[in-house]
Amino acid sequence: xxxxxxxxxxxxxxxxxxxxxxxxxxxxxxxxxxxxxxxxxxxxxxxxxxxxxxxxxxxxxxxxxxxxxxxxxxxxxxxxxxxxxxxxxxxxxxxxxxxxxxxxxxxxxxxxxxxxxxxxxxxxxxxxxxxxxxxxxxxxxxxxxxxxxxxxxxxxxxxxxxxxxxxxxxxxxxxxxxxxxxxxxxxxxxxxxxxxxxxxxxxxxxxxxxxxxxxxxxxx
Amino acid sequence: xxxxxxxxxxxxxxxxxxxxxxxxxxxxxxxxxxxxxxxxxxxxxxxxxxxxxxxxxxxxxxxxxxxxxxxxxxxxxxxxxxxxxxxxxxxxxxxxxxxxxxxxxxxxxxxxxxxxxxxxxxxxxxxxxxxxxxxxxxxxxxxxxxxxxxxxxxxxxxxxxxxxxxxxxxxxxxxxxxxxxxxxxxxxxxxxxxxxxxxxxxxxxxxxxxxxxxxxxxxx
Amino acid sequence: xxxxxxxxxxxxxxxxxxxxxxxxxxxxxxxxxxxxxxxxxxxxxxxxxxxxxxxxxxxxxxxxxxxxxxxxxxxxxxxxxxxxxxxxxxxxxxxxxxxxxxxxxxxxxxxxxxxxxxxxxxxxxxxxxxxxxxxxxxxxxxxxxxxxxxxxxxxxxxxxxxxxxxxxxxxxxxxxxxxxxxxxxxxxxxxxxxxxxxxxxxxxxxxxxxxxxxxxxxxx
Amino acid sequence: xxxxxxxxxxxxxxxxxxxxxxxxxxxxxxxxxxxxxxxxxxxxxxxxxxxxxxxxxxxxxxxxxxxxxxxxxxxxxxxxxxxxxxxxxxxxxxxxxxxxxxxxxxxxxxxxxxxxxxxxxxxxxxxxxxxxxxxxxxxxxxxxxxxxxxxxxxxxxxxxxxxxxxxxxxxxxxxxxxxxxxxxxxxxxxxxxxxxxxxxxxxxxxxxxxxxxxxxxxxx
DNA sequence: TATGAATGAGAATTCATTCAT
DNA sequence: GATGAATGAATTCTCATTCAT
Numbered sequence: 018x019x020x021x022x023x024x025x026x027x028x029x030x031x032x033x034x035x036x037x038x039x040x041x042x043x044x045x046x047x048x049x050x051x052x053x054x055x056x057x058x059x060x061x062x063x064x065x066x067x068x069x070x071x072x073x074x075x076x077x078x079x080x081x082x083x084x085x086x087x088x089x090x091x092x093x094x095x096x097x098x099x100x101x102x103x104x105x106x107x108x109x110x111x112x113x114x115x116x117x118x119x120x121x122x123x124x125x126x127x128x129x130x131x132x133x134x135x136x137x138x139x140x141x142x143x144x145x146x147x148x149x150x151x152x153x154x155x156x157x158x159x160x161x162x163x164x165x166x167x168x169x170x171x172x173x174x175x176x177x178x179x180x181x182x183x184x185x186x187x188x189x190x191x192x193x194x195x196x197x198x199x200x201x202x203x204x205x206x207x208x209x210x211x212x213x214x215x216x217x218x219x220x221x222x223x224x225x226x227x228x229x230x231x232x233x234x235x236x237x
Numbered sequence: 238x239x240x241x242x243x244x245x246x247x248x249x250x251x252x253x254x255x256x257x258x259x260x261x262x263x264x265x266x267x268x269x270x271x272x273x274x275x276x277x278x279x280x281x282x283x284x285x286x287x288x289x290x291x292x293x294x295x296x297x298x299x300x301x302x303x304x305x306x307x308x309x310x311x312x313x314x315x316x317x318x319x320x321x322x323x324x325x326x327x328x329x330x331x332x333x334x335x336x337x338x339x340x341x342x343x344x345x346x347x348x349x350x351x352x353x354x355x356x357x358x359x360x361x362x363x364x365x366x367x368x369x370x371x372x373x374x375x376x377x378x379x380x381x382x383x384x385x386x387x388x389x390x391x392x393x394x395x396x397x398x399x400x401x402x403x404x405x406x407x408x409x410x411x412x413x414x415x416x417x418x419x420x421x422x423x424x425x426x427x428x429x430x431x432x433x434x435x436x437x438x439x440x441x442x443x444x445x446x447x448x449x450x451x452x453x454x455x456x457x
Numbered sequence: 458x459x460x461x462x463x464x465x466x467x468x469x470x471x472x473x474x475x476x477x478x479x480x481x482x483x484x485x486x487x488x489x490x491x492x493x494x495x496x497x498x499x500x501x502x503x504x505x506x507x508x509x510x511x512x513x514x515x516x517x518x519x520x521x522x523x524x525x526x527x528x529x530x531x532x533x534x535x536x537x538x539x540x541x542x543x544x545x546x547x548x549x550x551x552x553x554x555x556x557x558x559x560x561x562x563x564x565x566x567x568x569x570x571x572x573x574x575x576x577x578x579x580x581x582x583x584x585x586x587x588x589x590x591x592x593x594x595x596x597x598x599x600x601x602x603x604x605x606x607x608x609x610x611x612x613x614x615x616x617x618x619x620x621x622x623x624x625x626x627x628x629x630x631x632x633x634x635x636x637x638x639x640x641x642x643x644x645x646x647x648x649x650x651x652x653x654x655x656x657x658x659x660x661x662x663x664x665x666x667x668x669x670x671x672x673x674x675x676x677x
Numbered sequence: 678x679x680x681x682x683x684x685x686x687x688x689x690x691x692x693x694x695x696x697x698x699x700x701x702x703x704x705x706x707x708x709x710x711x712x713x714x715x716x717x718x719x720x721x722x723x724x725x726x727x728x729x730x731x732x733x734x735x736x737x738x739x740x741x742x743x744x745x746x747x748x749x750x751x752x753x754x755x756x757x758x759x760x761x762x763x764x765x766x767x768x769x770x771x772x773x774x775x776x777x778x779x780x781x782x783x784x785x786x787x788x789x790x791x792x793x794x795x796x797x798x799x800x801x802x803x804x805x806x807x808x809x810x811x812x813x814x815x816x817x818x819x820x821x822x823x824x825x826x827x828x829x830x831x832x833x834x835x836x837x838x839x840x841x842x843x844x845x846x847x848x849x850x851x852x853x854x855x856x857x858x859x860x861x862x863x864x865x866x867x868x869x870x871x872x873x874x875x876x877x878x879x880x881x882x883x884x885x886x887x888x889x890x891x892x893x894x895x896x897x
Numbered sequence: 898t899a900t901g902a903a904t905g906a907g908a909a910t911t912c913a914t915t916c917a918t
Numbered sequence: 919g920a921t922g923a924a925t926g927a928a929t930t931c932t933c934a935t936t937c938a939t
Contacts, residue, residue: 043902061366064929075904080931157415178450184437188412188445195377195411196404217404225408225445230398285913286922295921297916306913483923501806504908515925520910597855618890624877628852628885635817635851636844657844665852665885670838724933726901735900737937746934 044082046072051093056136060090060149091152097136098156101129106163115171119226120219120233122163123193127215130197137198161186168226178228189222264302267292271313276356280310280369311372317356318376321349326383335391339446340439340453342383343413347435350417357418381406388446398448409442484522487512491533496576500530500589531592537576538596541569546603555611559666560659560673562603563633567655570637577638601626608666618668629662704742707732711753716796720750720809751812757796758816761789766823775831779886780879780893782823783853787875790857797858821846828886838888849882 050072054063065086069076083089108122130137164186171177196218212235219233270292274283285306289296303309328342350357384406391397416438432455439453490512494503505526509516523529548562570577604626611617636658652675659673710732714723725746729736743749768782790797824846831837856878872895879893 065931066929076930077905077932078903081902084931086930180440181434181437184416184434185441187416188408188438188441191411191413191415192408192445193411194415196407214401214404217401218408220400221405221408221445224448225412225441228444228450230448284911289922296914296923297921298919300914301919505910506908516910517912517926518924521923524910526909620880621874621877624856624874625881627856628848628878628881631851631853631855632848632885633851635854636847654841654844657841658848660840661845661848661885664888665848665881668884668890670888725935726933729901736902736935737900738898740935741898 043072043074043078046074047079047082047089048092048096051089052097052136055090055093056133063090065089087146087148090146090149094149094152094156098152098159101126102156102159102163104129105160109163109167115167115174115176116223116227116231119164119167119171119189120223121236122167123189123219123222124215124233124235126160126193127197127219130193131211131215134198157190161190164189171226177226180226185226188225192218192222192225263292263294263298266294267299267302267309268312268316271309272317272356275310275313276353279358285309307366307368310366310369314369314372314376318372318379321346322376322379322383324349325380329383329387335387335394335396336443336447336451339384339387339391339409340443341456342387343409343439343442344435344453344455346380346413347417347439350413351431351435354418377410381410384409391446397446400446405446408445412438412442412445483512483514483518486514487519487522487529488532488536491529492537492576495530495533496573503530505529527586527588530586530589534589534592534596538592538599541566542596542599542603544569545600549603549607555607555614555616556663556667556671559604559607559611559629560663561676562607563629563659563662564655564673564675566600566633567637567659570633571651571655574638597630601630604629611666617666620666625666628665632658632662632665703732703734703738706734707739707742707749708752708756711749712757712796715750715753716793719798725749747806747808750806750809754809754812754816758812758819761786762816762819762823764789765820769823769827775827775834775836776883776887776891779824779827779831779849780883781896782827783849783879783882784875784893784895786820786853787857787879790853791871791875794858817850821850824849831886837886840886845886848885852878852882852885 047068051063051068054068054071065079066076068089069079072079079089083092105122105126108125109118111118111121113121161183165182168177168180168182168185172179172182197215216233216235220231223231223233267288271283271288274288274291285299286296288309289299292299299309303312325342325346328345329338331338331341333341381403385402388397388400388402388405392399392402417435436453436455440451443451443453487508491503491508494508494511505519506516508529509519512519519529523532545562545566548565549558551558551561553561601623605622608617608620608622608625612619612622637655656673656675660671663671663673707728711723711728714728714731725739726736728749729739732739739749743752765782765786768785769778771778771781773781821843825842828837828840828842828845832839832842857875876893876895880891883891883893
């Protein structure tokens with residue numbers, strides 16, 4: 018109506034990326050609440066209202082930090098998974114033979130998974146939406162990549178026979194998930210038997226990769 | 238290994254028993270509709286109304302046969318899983334060395350899983366409620382039991398070294414799930430590369446069990 | 458997982474067009490409730506919950522008949538507007554000179570609008586969403602088309618001078634809306650003065666179309 | 678017609694009076710931001726946060742100048758409308774016959790409205806709350822008053838026949854709104870056809886007022 | 898005065914389950 | 919027995935407004 022200024026159809030400011038903080042940053046608080054809730058109840062059972070309540074904030078505040086529930090869940094998966102991968106990768110980079118490092122890496126993963134069972138289960142076998150599922154898959158792949166690296170090194174040095182490193186790495190991840198996370202999710206087995214189980218699984222993996230009669234012995 | 242079936246338990250104690258009928262039994266009709274829908278859309282996406290419509294009956298009728306959605310889902314998992322276990326168990330009971338039979342059983346599972354991917358994924362990695370999850374777990378265990386049997390026989394005959402048969406069987410199941418079902422769920426890989434992948438995975442399993450340099454070769 | 462039946466990714470049955478009724482049809486009930494509420498409170502103030510309550514049904518039932526609020530609002534606009542247009546069009550089709558019929562049609566519209574002011578206002582000047590706005594616009598256009606027809610006939614017979622029939626029809630609609638609906642929406646004028654106002658407006662329209670000193674006289 | 682402004686009243690009785698400040702007056706800054714945003718997105722789409730961001734101030738500051746969103750919106754309507762009325766009133770007070778001035782005033786309005794369509798639409802057909810609606814109505818009335826003045830002069834000099842000046846003025850406003858703002862709000866018509874449309878509309882108005890075969894010819 | 902993080906009431910929509918016919 | 923319309927609790931997300939710093 019006013020000839021002097023004809024604003025073009027522009028984006029409304031402040032619409033999407035609202036996450037920008039200075040003062041008290043509730044981000045870690047929210048993430049912790051979400052993590053805890055997922056770890057104890059799984060993805061499906063967690064409502065935004067519960068997360069807000071657990072974090073001691075209002076729902077609206079939640080949405081200042083995460084534009085949608087999906088985003089928060091993705092962040093939970095990514096962060097938690099990344100931490101696991103980092104630790105395992107650290108082990109994989111140490112000194113020693115490929116077999117030793119492979120065993121140590123798997124052993125580390127196993128021990129961490131046996132603690133935090135519920136969360137491990139959520140990361141392994143409880144997808145919700147495609148987008149969260151994608152984040153979960155990334156975790157599987159990242160973990161497999163660590164093992165792929167070790168195996169490739171072993172093959173290069175002749176310690177392991179030629180093989181599809183990708184397939185073998187997938188198998189190791191599968192062994193660890195199925196053997197330690199899935200079936201045991203709700204079983205309350207005793208500590209020693211779980212340890213023996215883990216040792217047997219890692220031995221299986223070493224043999225699968227090496228094609229020889231290796232046996233895993235956990236290092237204290 | 239005896240000829241008896243390795244059952245995926247179905248009855249849930251403490252639940253209202255399924256209603257039995259006289260006249261036209263819509264039970265298989267409903268189950269088929271539910272199965273098809275789960276196979277094509279996954280557990281989460283299937284509503285009772287959709288199942289009823291697909292089965293060509295009214296929602297109310299659905300509830301005459303299954304007191305709750307959970308029960309129907311459990312039945313879908315149990316029946317579908319039982320069929321898979323049956324087929325794999327059939328292979329496992331044939332003539333031949335333990336290694337041959339183990340390879341053949343795994344190969345059969347792999348091929349069936351690569352068809353019907355969506356359903357396989359639902360059975361492997363898409364739990365919904367604890368109760369359905371429990372049914373899913375029974376499937377894992379039943380499948381593992383088939384492999385346990387083969388391994389035990391191989392160990393007894395000296396074909397395989399002593400080992401935790403339970404752990405090894407879990408590993409095999411894990412290898413197959415992780416290697417074939419999980420990551421590939423939405424990937425559209427070509428036939429030959431998938432076959433090669435399956436071969437590599439089964440080879441890994443054979444080596445894991447035998448501790449020797451076995452290689453899997455699919456029988457035509 | 459089952460080789461025999463691989464259902465293709467199909468649409469889940471029963472997803473969208475749920476509107477299919479046999480028994481007690483709440484459709485008119487809902488529409489009446491929505492109409493009444495819009496007529497008394499305008500579009501903005503009407504919540505689905507209020508409509509459900511007014512109709513004496515549950516919210517879920519509402520959604521059996523209308524998949525979304527927008528759809529219900531569109532229906533309200535369309536139906537109400539169509540009725541008005543029909544009545545006016547009926548007048549336009551009668552016997553008589555173009556000027557007579559134009560006057561009679563406008564007079565009819567005016568009288569109906571002066572009753573049901575709130576609703577008329579909602580139809581004329583209270584858009585909500587683009588989709589509802591589109592329905593509202595259709596109403597304006599449909600009403601204009603009635604007048605266009607009369608004017609065209611008048612021009613053809615020489616009763617009216619050549620002109621842009623479309624523009625003239627828009628003007629008539631604008632005169633009626635602005636003169637009768639908009640400003641008076643909340644004014645509580647007395648009956649006689651409103652009648653005089655309507656007469657003056659229609660006279661204006663007749664002169665605008667004819668370019669001559671016509672005067673509108675309402676027929677009893 | 679005297680020189681005094683035809684004001685669109687702004688103050689709302691019974692509301693907390695607008696806060697007056699000493700230091701840097703952000704008032705015009707905010708108003709400009711709000712105006713621009715309304716002009717490009719309409720009332721409904723504009724959030725206080727967006728206005729604050731556009732104005733480069735904090736939300737809290739916004740609320741120091743306007744106690745509520747409604748107040749700000751009212752101010753936007755009032756100011757914008759006042760400007761339009763001023764311009765049209767300026768034309769109306771020039772030299773010339775009543776018909777000439779009426780045509781020129783309408784022509785000016787039309788041209789300004791065809792630019793800034795979005796804002797014109799917001800002012801004409803996008804009310805939100807009763808209070809904003811009231812401000813919008815004042816705009817309509819103020820605009821009508823300009824035309825009333827011209828018509829009264831024309832009637833006094835015998836240039837126009839006796840009539841309800843109020844009704845005629847409403848009609849002119851209605852013709853302009855309906856013909857130029859409403860239906861065209863989202864249409865992307867070309868310049869020449871819009872001009873022709875405006876000419877036809879103004880001709881209609883001249884005839885409606887004069888009762889004679891006048892034709893509008895835009896002055897360059 | 899200015900800031901902007903925090904608030905929370907409110908609105909739309911979904912879907913398992915019930916029950917009168 | 920079958921039907922399917924009706925139910926309503928539950929859940930996600932929005933945005934005007936407040937207030938401690």
